[in-house]
Amino acid sequence: MNVNLKEVILPHFLAILSFYLVVIIYFSPIVFEGKMIFQSDILQWEGSAKELLDHRQRTGEEALWTNSMFGGMPAYLIHLDPKGDITNTLIKVLTLGLPHPVSGLFFGMVSMYLLLMGFKVRPAIAALAAWAFAFNTFNFLSLEAGHNAKIWSVCIIPLILAGVHLAFSNKKFLGLSLTALAVLLQLKFNHLQITYYTLILVVIYGIGQLVKAFQEKKLISFGKITALLLAGAILGGLGNLARLSAVLEYGKYSIRGERNLPQAEENDSGLDKNYAFNWSNGKLETFTLLIPNYFGGASQQALPDNSAAEQALRSQGMEPQQINQFVNNAPTYWGDQPFTGGPIYGGAIMIFLFILGILFAPPLYRNVLMAMTLITLMLSWGKNLEWFNYTLFDYLPGYNKFRAVSMALGITLLVIPILGALGLEQIFLNQKSDKTKVAFFKGLGITAGLILLALVFAHWSGFRGTNTGYPDWLQAALKTDRKSLLHADIFRTAIYIGAAAFLLGLALYEKLKIEYAIIATGLLVLVDLWGINGRYLDGDSFSENPSEQHFAATPADEKIMQDEGYFRVLNIQNPFNDARTSYRFNSIGGYHGAKMSRYQDLIERVLQPEIDQFVKKAQEGNFDYAGIPVLNMLNTKYILAGRGANAVFRNPETNGAVWFPQEIIPVDSNEEEISTLAAIETKIEATYNSSDTGNALPVGSGNLSLDSNEPDKLVYSGKVEEEGLAVFSEIYYPEGWKAMVNGEEAEIHRVNYLLRGLVLPEGEVRVEMKFQPQSYFRNRTLSAIFQYAVLGLVLFGVFIEGKKRTLA
Structure with a gap:
């Protein structure tokens, strides 16, 4: 088979090249100057992981426990890089060596492009949608905050959907292999909330395919494809077996698991409801998808020159320095979230194309994608839609372990470009139809109506923020400034939508070549999003070495x-x-x-x-x-x-590393134990829960010292004068810690609510504690084997698809 390189290969090459270029241009300080983004959460991670990274550099081994935080805790959710894991190498190859974390945006664009190729969307439209997906402000605000795992997890979702869609499009082996690869990579980043949202999208897509199979009487075929995809997802999951088994094991002992001290009117497990829904997007705040400064932007944002607030402060005789400080960090945001780094903006043009998608996309995928959009919006509203979200929180398995539900908007901004691209493709497939032209202008009218509706709702809400501590004259000035910010961005939104509609209209009436109109519209999308992202992630966000x-x-x-x-x-x-x-x-x-x-x-x-x-x-x-x-x-x-x-x-009164209490107080419940702990003198008294230990713990005496310590290994020695309980100032964790006393394994007791205790024999003793969780070590080799199996499956799937094309 002869392949026309210009028509078949060149468009894909140019699209991927464009993805690479937009990343390296925007993030040139990282790529060319070696600078870094000042990411607050990554700095927090560096502090958390320093002990673990130092240990690996010193010994070549992974430490699975850290003593550097909260008295000690498993390290699975801080840093874990199992031996034999090939995912880091895979990612480096697939992202062409781009630096972390901006490589995730490139991967997201390629994934979205592959997904839309599966929907038979022309390359120019697929590239437009890929730019819109990667450059939405959700990704950039997450990047600025340091939520790198979240960005990567979201950017892998299109590849998962691509695999699922290809499997249902008579490309079973390719779909199976891509699904396995995507699941492997997404679970590697261990952002289970995004994985949960991904599962919701796949279920919605599956329901659409089930309805289609029922109508076409192909339920058996549907069942086979579903089983095949499930096998691929399981294989990808098994590639993370060591990581997942350890994390899931830890989950039940974390604040996201079962509670030790149940609270009134709250679930017995999972997060506190108020904590989980603290960051809930307001219903009206959804308009920021269309108008970035609809709710004032970030919690603290610079005001334009000669703003109403500046004039009001000046009229009150404030010092110029105080005025500058206020106007450069003004409380412009007037939504009901505790604070925000900026609006979740999807691009005005992309919202216009989304509306066109509703009008033009094939009914099956229109309905599926609209359902995805609606569900993710409803999830993001959180406590502002109690009847829906509180029900899910109480009854949907695992959902009560997640927080910051406004995160679901990142999934909304994944779906919007897909439907927009499908709609745009259908417009130009049916270009000559008068109905197409009428519907095009109908979509433009609906978009204009949304802008007008947003303006009415904003004025109806009154631009009131939560900053009630300011005097009335300053509150009034802030409302004026918020109104000005909104009006300016409404004008900006209208200009971009009008320009895009003009270009697409020219192509629709055959006054401009379709490809030129699409590329020009795509560049407008990119310029629009680039400009808004620059408000929050600009040149000042990069520095030589923030951690230093x-x-x-x-x-x-x-x-x-x-x-x-x-x-x-x-x-x-x-x-x-x-x-x-x-x-x-x-x-x-x-x-x-x-x-x-x-x-x-x-x-x-x-x-x-x-x-x-x-x-x-x-x-x-x-x-x-x-x-x-x-x-x-x-x-x-x-x-x-x-x-x-x-x-x-x-502190001269610290108990030290280990001591022998003179009195041991039995308790019957966690509530009694923590209440007792708050009242005792811990040097001479200790508590233990009698329901955990069948026999009473004996009082002993002696003197032990800590000889050596590593994150997951502690060695003590000394002399015990009377057999009995020694209390160690180490956090008790039932899964993985083993104690050897004079070479023989001894039971570790939980004492003082969360410390470790050992009953030591009389005489000279040597105590060795090691953290060796079998859930990790047992599955580490298996994980590596399954990862290579996924890689082999991908190569096989590509080979099979290539062979089919050759035979065709």
């Missing part, structure tokens, strides 16, 4: 670093939402969205009250170290209150 500055040692750090012992540090400045302390020290706090549930209980019920009381007394000049017995049991040797050397306070 962020983690530079302070005089306080240097003072603590002089102590080479084993201890923990409490940074009283936002301790449980900051991982900077974890970069150098074992920390009482940290930053993680899935900390251990028992530790969260301890924070809420004991640690925070202890910290508050200690700070209050310290401000009065009374450093009551004996009054923080639970912090003492966690071996909190240093309390950090700032960056200066004089902000470091050494």
Whole structure:
């Protein structure tokens, strides 16, 4: 078979080249200058992962436990790179060596392009949709915040849908292989909330195919294809067996699993409902998909020169420095989310094309994609659509483990370009029909009506924000500025839609070549999104080495670093939402969205009250170290209150690494245990839950010292004068920790609600604790085998498809 390179190969080459170029041009400081984006969450991750990365560099081994956060926790959700894993190499090859994390945007464009090729959309339209998908503000705001795993997970979804669609389009082996590969890669990034949303999309698509199969009486064929795809998804999942099994095992012990202390009117498992739905998109806020500054933009955003707020502040006699500070960080956002980095904007032209898609796309896919759009919008509204979302939260399996539901808008912005591309393709397939021309202008009219409706709703809402602490005169000025921002962006939206409609109209009436009109419209989409993204991720967002500055040692750090012992540090400045302390020290706090549930209980019920009381007394000049017995049991040797050397306070009352309590108090429940813990003197008293241990734990005496420590291995030695319980200042976790006492395995007891305890025999003892979770080690080799199987399947699928084309 002769292949026309110009018609068959060249368009695809140019499309992929364009994806590569737009990434390297926008992110040229990263690609050519070696700079990095200042990503707050990535800096938090660096602090969290430093101990693990150092351990791997020093030993060549993966540490599966970290002592640097929250007293100690499994490391699966912080950093995990199993031996034999080939996914990093695959990603590097598939993204042509582009640097992480911007490589994800390139992969997303290629994935969207492949999906639309499966729908037989012409290359120019597919490229337009791919640009719109990758450059929406959801991706860029996520990138700015450091949500790299989320971006990658979203950008892999089109490849999953491509595999599913190809399987239902008589390309079973290619569909099977792409599905397996996409699932393998998505699960590698371990963003299970996005994977959950992906499953919802696949189910909706499957329902559409089921209806079609029923109508065509092809249910058996539907069943076979579904089984084939399920096998591919399972194979991709098995490629992450070590990672997934460890994460799922940990899940039930995290704040997303079952609760130890059930709260009134709340689920017995999963996240707190208020916490889960705290970031819920407002229904009217959905208009930001069309008009970026519809709700004022970011929570803090610079106002234009001579804004109403600036004039109001000047009229009140404010100092120029104070005025500049306010107008450069003005509270322009007036939605009901706690805060936002910017609007979720899909591109005005893309919304216009989406409406055309509703009018023109084939009925099956129009209905499927509209259902996807509606469902994801409803999910994003969260607490603003209680009857729907609270029902899902209470009854849909696993859904109560996810939070920040406004994230679902990222999935909406994946669906919109697909339907827009299908609609645009149908317009030019039926170009000569008068009905097509009428429907085209009908779509333009509907889009104009949406803009007008958005304007009416905004004025009806009154531009009121949540910043009620400002005086009335400043509130009025802010409302004026919010109104101005909205009007300016409505005008901007109208200009872009009008320009696109003009170009497409010229092509529709054969006054301009179709390909030229599509490419020009695509460039308008890109320019539009580029401009809005530049408001939030511009040249100032790149720097030489953000972590070097962020983690530079302070005089306080240097003072603590002089102590080479084993201890923990409490940074009283936002301790449980900051991982900077974890970069150098074992920390009482940290930053993680899935900390251990028992530790969260301890924070809420004991640690925070202890910290508050200690700070209050310290401000009065009374450093009551004996009054923080639970912090003492966690071996909190240093309390950090700032960056200066004089902000470091050494705690002389810490319990140390291990001790023998003189009294052991049995309790019957978690509630009784944590209440008892808050009242005892932890140096001489300990608690244990009698329901966990059949026999009473004996009181002992002796002296042990910590000889060596690694993240997942601790060695102690000493002399026990009387057989009995030794309490270790280490967090108890039932899956994987093994204790050897003088070479024989000993049972680890949970004491003091969340610490480890061992009953030690009389005499000289050597205690060795190792973290060796079988869920990980048992499955690590299997994961590598299945990954190679997926790679082989992809090569086989491509070969089969190529052979079919040759025979054709």
